[in-house]
Amino acid sequence: MHFFIQELVNGITQGSLYALIALGYSMVYGVLKLLNFAHGDLYMVGAFVGYFVIQWFGGSTALSIPVPLLLLFMFLLAGGGVGMLGVAIERFAYRPLRDAPRIAPLITALGVSFLLENTMLLLFGASYRDYNTSAFISFNTGIHIGPLNIDLVQLMVIGVSVALMIALTLFVARTKLGRQMRAVSADREAAEMLGIDVDYTIAVTFFIGSALAGVAGVMDGLAYNNIYTLMGFIAGLKAFTAAVVGGIGSIPGAMLGGLLIGIAESMVTGYISSTYTNLIVFGILIVMMLVRPSGLLGKVPLQKV
Amino acid sequence: MKVRISLAAMALTALVAAGCGSSNSSTSTTSASAGSSTQAASSSGSSKACTTEIGIEAPITGQVAVLGDEQLAFAQLAIAADNKANGTNISLVQGDTQLNPAQATTVTQQFTSNDKIVGVVGPAGSQEVEAVGPLMGRAGLAFISGSATNPALTTSGKNPTFFRVVSRDDVQGPEDANFVIKTLHPKALMIVDDQEVYSTGLVSSMIPVFQKAGIKVDHESVSQKVTDFSSLVAKVTPQTTVVVLPWQVAANGQQFGKDLQQEHKNATIVGTDGMQSSSFTIPGSYVSAFGPDITAIPQDAALVAAAKVKYPKFGTFGPPVYAATHVIDEAIASVCKSGQTPTRASVLAAIKATNEPTSVLGQPIKFDSKGDLINAKWFLFKINNAGKYVLVTNS
Amino acid sequence: MASDPRTTDVSVEAKQDPSIGVDEWVARTAQRREFAPGWRGDAERLFERMGWWPKLAIAAAFGAIVPFILSNNFQLQVGINALLLALLALGLNISVGWAGLLDLGYIAFYGFGAYGFALLSSNQLHPPTGIHFAAYVSLPIIAVAAACLGLIVGLPSRRLIGDYLAILTLFFGEAFVEFTNNVAPSKLGGPNGIVSIDPIRAFGHSLISNKSYFWFLLALLVLTAAALHLLDNSRTGRAWRAVREDPLAAGMMTIPVNRVKLMAFSFGAVVAALAGTVFAAQQVNVFPTDFDTPFLILIYAALILGGAGSIGGAILGGLLLSVMLDGFLRSPTEAGYLFYGVILLTLIVKLRPWRKLLAVLAATVAFGFVVHAIVEAISKSAVAGQPSGGWISSDLHNWVVVPSNATTAGNIGFVVLLCLVIALIQVKGRTRTVLLVPTLYLAACVWEGVLVENPSVTRQLLIGAILIVMMNARPQGLLGSKRVEVV
Numbered sequence A: 001m002h003f004f005i006q007e008l009v010n011g012i013t014q015g016s017l018y019a020l021i022a023l024g025y026s027m028v029y030g031v032l033k034l035l036n037f038a039h040g041d042l043y044m045v046g047a048f049v050g051y052f053v054i055q056w057f058g059g060s061t062a063l064s065i066p067v068p069l070l071l072l073f074m075f076l077l078a079g080g081g082v083g084m085l086g087v088a089i090e091r092f093a094y095r096p097l098r099d100a101p102r103i104a105p106l107i108t109a110l111g112v113s114f115l116l117e118n119t120m121l122l123l124f125g126a127s128y129r130d131y132n133t134s135a136f137i138s139f140n141t142g143i144h145i146g147p148l149n150i151d152l153v154q155l156m157v158i159g160v161s162v163a164l165m166i167a168l169t170l171f172v173a174r175t176k177l178g179r180q181m182r183a184v185s186a187d188r189e190a191a192e193m194l195g196i197d198v199d200y201t202i203a204v205t206f207f208i209g210s211a212l213a214g215v216a217g218v219m220d221g222l223a224y225n226n227i228y229t230l231m232g233f234i235a236g237l238k239a240f241t242a243a244v245v246g247g248i249g250s251i252p253g254a255m256l257g258g259l260l261i262g263i264a265e266s267m268v269t270g271y272i273s274s275t276y277t278n279l280i281v282f283g284i285l286i287v288m289m290l291v292r293p294s295g296l297l298g299k300v301p302l303q304k305v
Numbered sequence B: 001m002k003v004r005i006s007l008a009a010m011a012l013t014a015l016v017a018a019g020c021g022s023s024n025s026s027t028s029t030t031s032a033s034a035g036s037s038t039q040a041a042s043s044s045g046s047s048k049a050c051t052t053e054i055g056i057e058a059p060i061t062g063q064v065a066v067l068g069d070e071q072l073a074f075a076q077l078a079i080a081a082d083n084k085a086n087g088t089n090i091s092l093v094q095g096d097t098q099l100n101p102a103q104a105t106t107v108t109q110q111f112t113s114n115d116k117i118v119g120v121v122g123p124a125g126s127q128e129v130e131a132v133g134p135l136m137g138r139a140g141l142a143f144i145s146g147s148a149t150n151p152a153l154t155t156s157g158k159n160p161t162f163f164r165v166v167s168r169d170d171v172q173g174p175e176d177a178n179f180v181i182k183t184l185h186p187k188a189l190m191i192v193d194d195q196e197v198y199s200t201g202l203v204s205s206m207i208p209v210f211q212k213a214g215i216k217v218d219h220e221s222v223s224q225k226v227t228d229f230s231s232l233v234a235k236v237t238p239q240t241t242v243v244v245l246p247w248q249v250a251a252n253g254q255q256f257g258k259d260l261q262q263e264h265k266n267a268t269i270v271g272t273d274g275m276q277s278s279s280f281t282i283p284g285s286y287v288s289a290f291g292p293d294i295t296a297i298p299q300d301a302a303l304v305a306a307a308k309v310k311y312p313k314f315g316t317f318g319p320p321v322y323a324a325t326h327v328i329d330e331a332i333a334s335v336c337k338s339g340q341t342p343t344r345a346s347v348l349a350a351i352k353a354t355n356e357p358t359s360v361l362g363q364p365i366k367f368d369s370k371g372d373l374i375n376a377k378w379f380l381f382k383i384n385n386a387g388k389y390v391l392v393t394n395s
Numbered sequence C: 001m002a003s004d005p006r007t008t009d010v011s012v013e014a015k016q017d018p019s020i021g022v023d024e025w026v027a028r029t030a031q032r033r034e035f036a037p038g039w040r041g042d043a044e045r046l047f048e049r050m051g052w053w054p055k056l057a058i059a060a061a062f063g064a065i066v067p068f069i070l071s072n073n074f075q076l077q078v079g080i081n082a083l084l085l086a087l088l089a090l091g092l093n094i095s096v097g098w099a100g101l102l103d104l105g106y107i108a109f110y111g112f113g114a115y116g117f118a119l120l121s122s123n124q125l126h127p128p129t130g131i132h133f134a135a136y137v138s139l140p141i142i143a144v145a146a147a148c149l150g151l152i153v154g155l156p157s158r159r160l161i162g163d164y165l166a167i168l169t170l171f172f173g174e175a176f177v178e179f180t181n182n183v184a185p186s187k188l189g190g191p192n193g194i195v196s197i198d199p200i201r202a203f204g205h206s207l208i209s210n211k212s213y214f215w216f217l218l219a220l221l222v223l224t225a226a227a228l229h230l231l232d233n234s235r236t237g238r239a240w241r242a243v244r245e246d247p248l249a250a251g252m253m254t255i256p257v258n259r260v261k262l263m264a265f266s267f268g269a270v271v272a273a274l275a276g277t278v279f280a281a282q283q284v285n286v287f288p289t290d291f292d293t294p295f296l297i298l299i300y301a302a303l304i305l306g307g308a309g310s311i312g313g314a315i316l317g318g319l320l321l322s323v324m325l326d327g328f329l330r331s332p333t334e335a336g337y338l339f340y341g342v343i344l345l346t347l348i349v350k351l352r353p354w355r356k357l358l359a360v361l362a363a364t365v366a367f368g369f370v371v372h373a374i375v376e377a378i379s380k381s382a383v384a385g386q387p388s389g390g391w392i393s394s395d396l397h398n399w400v401v402v403p404s405n406a407t408t409a410g411n412i413g414f415v416v417l418l419c420l421v422i423a424l425i426q427v428k429g430r431t432r433t434v435l436l437v438p439t440l441y442l443a444a445c446v447w448e449g450v451l452v453e454n455p456s457v458t459r460q461l462l463i464g465a466i467l468i469v470m471m472n473a474r475p476q477g478l479l480g481s482k483r484v485e486v487v
Helices: A002-032 A039-056 A067-097 A103-124 A152-174 A176-186 A188-193 A198-224 A231-245 A251-271 A274-291 B002-041 B065-086 B101-113 B126-139 B169-184 B197-212 B230-234 B250-262 B298-310 B318-337 B344-352 C039-049 C052-069 C073-098 C106-120 C135-158 C163-182 C210-232 C235-245 C247-252 C257-283 C293-306 C311-328 C332-350 C354-378 C406-426 C429-451 C455-473
Strands: A143-145 A148-150 B051-058 B089-096 B117-121 B142-145 B162-164 B188-193 B216-221 B240-245 B268-271 B286-289 B379-383 B389-394
Touching (some): A002 A039, A002 A152, A002 A251, A039 A103, A039 A198, A067 A198, A103 C406, A103 C455, A152 A251, A176 A198, A188 A198, A231 A274, A231 C163, A251 A274, A274 C135, A274 C163, B051 B065, B051 B318, B065 B298, B089 C455, B101 B117, B101 C073, B101 C257, B117 B318, B126 B162, B142 B318, B142 B344, B162 B318, B169 B240, B169 B268, B169 B286, B188 B197, B197 B216, B230 B250, B250 B268, B298 B318, B318 B344, C052 C210, C073 C106, C073 C210, C073 C311, C106 C135, C106 C293, C135 C163, C163 C293, C210 C235, C210 C257, C235 C247, C235 C257, C247 C257, C311 C332, C332 C455
Parallel strands (some): B051 B117, B142 B162, B188 B216, B188 B240, B268 B286
Antiparallel strands (some): B286 B379
16 A cells, blocks of 8 residues: 555656646647647756756755755746746747748757757766755655655655646636637637737747746756756657647646656556556557547547538 | 859858868868977977877767766877877767667768778777677777677677777676675565666676575666656565666666665665766665776876866766777877887787786776687775775675 | 739730639739740750659669769768668658658658568577578568558557647657567567678679668669659549648548558558668668667658658758768768858858848958957967867968867857847847857857867757758748648
8 A cells, every 4th residue: 555655656746747848838739739849958958957056055965045945046047047948949949930831840849959958968068967955855854654755855846736737727717818828729810810919928828838847847856866968858758748648738638648647657667567667658548549539638629621 | 042042052062172172281280280299399200190090989969978978088088198198199089879879880980981090989889889890890990898798799709800898797797696695695686777788788697696596586677768766666675675776877876776765765776887986875885897996096096186177977987988098099109109100900909919007997908819808807896874985895 | 904013024025815714913924934045944944844754863863873973981871871861751751741640650660671671681580590581572571561560550540630640659659669679588689689680682692882782772762752753643642632631621522531541651651661671781780779769850850851742852851961960960070061151151142232241251250350369469378279170270270269278168159159149030130230240250269169179069959050940941841832731
């Protein structure tokens, strides 16, 4: 029983990170119908920003400010910085291709991905950077009931992710900007004709999506310590999978997809074998896709002639 | 518009033609200027003739750039040190393989077609060596790897110009396994490979030894790209007292150890040479390596100081490449000293005749007829509570 | 009718009999497409009148001469890689360009062909002798098996559309690598792959040298292009195009949509598998890591860069991308040609009139010398660095500022360069021309100081930059045609 809960918590932690990145994917896809392959690299940039914040304040073993303040700085700087980076990328790489067939911005996104990954490689080198979280958030905090061990960092990751997802859902459902985003997702030309500033709305969408990815990057560093310049590639693929499995364009779907993949990986590793984890998880996802062809919470797209 | 484009195309062709024409002359001017400066410093007239190139094949970009970057940095350090010591003018040509055998083939073709290259360091992976060995053999180009440990590379005979400065899986695996059985007496253990050939080779040589000793073995497998091991760690039962991690990325081992601590598991980690690094410092762990901790060897002080400036977080992939590059440098220098211009054949012969009494790896370097290092030493370290490597035993 | 100021052709009178249903602007298209006078017009007329197969034959003839021009094995290998990528792009064009299905598992068919050939032509199965079929036995077997595999993979396309199908094919692609890496290591080789594969062997002749593989691949490419062209002009091709544009309407026009989609997958799989067999034979070994996702990304980039939906585009994109990646960018000197060449090309094409271009170039040169002199006066070490070897760097020594420790300054310069380029895109007019000068100079300095020192990373950076620039300049690809997607 404890083993099951342990694996479940591990899975939810990893799944929340996938979910946050998948949210950005889904949002951008919703407004632009673009699969932004550079999204995973924004996640990586966020992780590095968080690392440099720690170094700025003295390094993991000799922090000069209290830990909650450090975390606040990390989240704000990573979220804000990566958000601005996302807006810049949209402005210069994707805006000229807004009316091109969908396949063209795909390649631009690939180009941006290469550029981001290798700029970081050039500037910072290939060594793994270590957050060394246990130096400032000790392992003894958290829940320890018998063999069950839930770390404070894991709880924080899950908590922050849930809070952000709730905030995002409320934002999209209640605020004016959220309404504008939904309108632009539904039909960009009609939204433009109704007086919505499409460029601004798309920029805000990118900002929010990228900021989420940046915050997820910081949390990945906190939870799993090792960050390197190519970590975004795999995370991006998994988040893309999560977004599509949950129904692309749907925000709750992205969350569900991410959590599902995280839990599936964890359970398969725990109960079957880590050798076949990827194969079995793929198998599960294939079966799910065949059972619900438009994703778990996706809307069946209306086909019109 | 069309006129513009044709004008541009003509300009481009003119550029390329100018480049092709002057490239030979410009490289000779740079080498001449460099040659004249060394001539002022050293009196050996052969310094000008000892201008040659060495290639390095490593995963400089790509998913395992952390390994290739370290190898490249140490190769550059070796070349700089040897150029200064021998008065040679050897330059390094980079070949990025991304640990992909098809790319390694292309890079090897590039090197074999470049007549200035007389020796190659690398490739890093055993798969790549299998892919490029015959090509190198046909070109008579010697290549020394600092990390390819698959036994078949030297026993198969398909790679006549291949050498390595590290010991083989079929030696290291059983030695490690026997140590674990004799010293740690586990009833059950978990052994995890990282889906690369280095790891799977070691695992397949260790598991039979463990099974013969009656130990319950849980064989797991995670990719090198995974950074989250909490699910795997949760599977470590209280009876599992040893976890064997023959991994190449030490930082992942560090994370695994942290996860063990966090989930309050008391298993001891036993790592192999990929884990010998300043990135892996879990107290109580054992690490077996074919190379000593160079920070503990007094003769290596200069290298350690230079490495700390250039590549502070080095592990176990850099020093063997340093040693390999040094072997080639010395071979080239000896050919130059005897008055000849370095060619592939002469450098190959000189490498075969290498007989260094000591090296940065803390042991003499001499190759047997198949290309393996003779008497490759084996070291075992335990990490103490301060995170320092303490030598426990060696062969 | 009054002469229309929009047309510049004064040769033909504007008086025309108005035709029913044709408006004036359309009627003038024939005039506008009047051929140029002189020999250029004759050449254009001849070209238009030639059928497709003479053009293919001429291209093939050019291709066949190439191995005689190339001097060494490396260049032949680059050629072989280019032809492989072109062949793969051709196959991908069927599902992505013609049928509009996003197939992200395409690389698995390539791997299937390679592994299939490896298993049928090596000692892997049935040790110690193994199976060693001749090529005329194994190639057809693999082609048929690949077609079946394509059918199986395409089956979900009945229920899944668009990006959902993409995900499924992505799973399949990833699953292939996992499968060959982890499952049945004794039969499939595991991470150690399959080694010592026979060369392509038929009727006593084997293909051993790079030259022979080049010609074999060229022949395969030409045959495939011809077959696909015939397919494109047939009912199947028209059906594919209909399904791409509007599956529902196509279905209503009695096109069997599901069958057509399956055929797209099948044909693409066969082409990829054939490319895979040649790959396996030429490389002599296959490993699971040869078929991972980054290579799939390359095939997509090649196809879309060249123009999805066009055979010539796919081939051109494959050749161009591969030659750039392996031929140019692997050597710092050649990468320098590409870098400076592309910058100069963009300037020449974008800056008009030519006076402006000359002014900018002259200003950049002058600016450079001035800055170099100032920096030299301030501190000697800031210019002590040697611009590393390359065709013009010895001449550039007095122009670029390269400090003796170029890494930190170079990194900062690189980031500043990126910001300047972004700023350049934002501003317009005179500010842009003025800002060009320091940007060009900084680009040269950063190149000589930092980027040439790290050729492997620069290679990836340049590919990323080229992809972004090319897609922004020509979103439809080099030889593609502009399409409007109805979403």
